[in-house]
Amino acid sequence: MSVNTIDQVKQIEREAIELEREYDQQLKQIEQQTEKTIQEMKEKVDKDLQTFSVEQSKMKEEKLDKLKASIKEEEDQAVNQLESNFKEKEDKLVDAVIEEVMRTYGNS
Template identity: 45%
Template structure:
């Protein structure tokens, strides 16, 4: 009975050692899987952040172009108005000069 008990104890010790190895291996696999998943999620998040930044930059660029176009239109309108005012005032000045010349020298 002593040898059977010793063999049984050795068998139990062997099973316990095997269980410990299996546990450690599964734990290591879980840690590796977890780290891989974290890496994957981090990469996905970084990709989403880059895509978001690119979309926001595109929106900003489009808005900037829109504002630039609006400003250019307003500027062109203001220039045209100034040119029209200049032409109108130039004609009035020329007419005033002609009238003054005619008044001074036309009646001689």
């Protein structure tokens, strides 16, 4: 082997070592970028889940408030109806008592 061939072999070996080092660096960068991307995606998913949870809670509260208002309205209507019925029955009772008193004691 000539000196020139040995130098070429050594040069090829150096280039191979350099390529291997560049490959390792690129692989490391890709792994780091992948980890960073995964972490960013996890953070986004967590944020989206939190936003969704808050929105769902708000919607649930709104529905609950509407339901409470509806029940309160029905309750008020029922109470008003009962009061009206009571007043009507009370008036009839008073009329009946007056009629009975008039019949018993007359127009004295």
